């Protein structure tokens with residue numbers, strides 16, 4: 374019942390927004406080049422869906438986000454775990470990591486394109502580099518905030534490094550890690566779109582540039598709407614995984630527990 | 633004469649604080665514990681009781697001194713000492729059964745045998761039927777019982793308990809004491825038990841170690857000769873009241889000049 378209420382809520386919001394949009398365009402006599410009315414956009418959306426243009430662009434962008442996010446978060450969590458194990462490793466890599474962490478990765482995008490070409494690889498590298506750091510930092514924070522008594526328990530039972538990580542540290546650090554992954558996911562969407570803007574001939578970012586340069590504003594807006602949708606769906610999926618995995622956690626209790 | 637389970641010789645601990653300051657937590661301490669003996673440590677807050685237990689468990693190295701165990705520690709690393717912390721320290725995503733058998737799982741004991749051992753112990757502490765409950769669905773006393781079962785599940789040579797009932801209300805404390813006595817009479821184990829409660833210490837112990845305020849030091853050791861097995865009725869006897877008075881006097885006495 375609650376779920377249907379939510380759907381009604383979303384649909385109502387959408388209807389109101391569209392109405393305001395239509396009203397603004399017709400009352401304000403806005404040029405259709407600057408802001409086309411809802412109907413032409415919908416037509417463009419349907420046409421580009423039918424032609425397969427939008428579908429393949431969406432698939433391309435989703436692939437970049439999915440693979441880049443997956444690889445970036447696994448690498449970030451793994452390195453975060455290694456760093457929290459070894460003081461030596463921390464001091465040895467500290468300044469190097471800080472350099473790359475603070476460097477604005479978007480500014481490195483042209484360099485990545487130069488190094489890794491115009492194709493998929495350069496986009497993946499950018500997305501991975503954007504997801505990696507929040508995941509790594511969140512993991513080290515999560516592991517270092519494991520309460521002392523749990524560390525004592527692990528030491529008492531003589532857990533091996535892998536047991537210690539998978540059975541104690543990782544589960545206890547999950548709330549922090551997911552906070553980092555959510556930041557990483559937002560970055561991943563931005564990274565994929567920006568990389569497609571800059572180079573290549575596929576993806577939603579490319580479709581935006583194409584719509585822009587061919588004065589096809591409805592197509593541009595269709596691509597933007599699709600990007601928002603992709604972003605919302607991925608975030609929703611991540612939150613679902615989080616609630617599922619953390620159903621034991623007091624802050625998530627009541628949700629996901631019954632499913 | 634029973635054999636010795638544990639001997640501390642000149643064991644001391646000095647922590648190095650945040651800014652390199654040195655905190656003497658435990659002055660050189662000698663203590664011997666007989667096999668199967670129930671020894672309590674009692675003393676004011678900050679006198680190094682937790683520190684002593686951690687040193688004995690190998691969780692932190694002593695600054696000086698030696699610890700001798702009555703068995704070969706290397707033969708079963710990690711499996712020879714059970715530790716019940718002040719907080720239950722249960723893994724919140726594991727249910728009661730999974731928490732209690734966690735050490736057995738880590739040590740590679742087969743699932744079937746582990747479950748049999750753990751279920752029997754859970755029954756003994758009155759937690760039969762709660763195997764599938766998550767820690768957050770239990771009361772504080774129930775959680776602490778799970779933690780005791782977890783420490784006993786692998787049949788350690790030595791059981792260390794650091795104010796295990798400190799966070800519980802008085803009625804629950806009494807109940808837990810009796811549960812602990814029940815477990816202990818089932819299979820007498822060497823226990824070193826830290827508490828703030830004089831009554832608890834007298835009720836449970838064979839021997840009682842009174843410690844002086846920080847830096848900690850053994851002030852007096854008393855042999856509590858109340859008959860065993862004990863039950864709540866013993867608390868009304870003159871003997872019990874006498875011991876309560878003696879321990880309180882020892883705690884209140886001015887620290888010996890050194």
Ligand SMILES: Nc1ncnc2c1ncn2[C@@H]1O[C@H](COP(=O)(O)OP(=O)(O)OP(=O)(O)O)[C@@H](O)[C@H]1O
Nearest residue numbers: 647648649655657676677678679680681682683684
């Ligand atoms: N890891 C640590 N680093 C620095 N100082 C510590 C550390 N652990 C304990 N201490 C200090 O050592 C002293 C003894 O602490 P300990 O925890 O052993 O006392 P306690 O007798 O268990 O006290 P309580 O009854 O309150 O639990 C205290 O002054 C404490 O501040």
Ligand SMILES: [Mg+2]
Nearest residue numbers: 681682683794
């Ligand atoms: Mg203590």
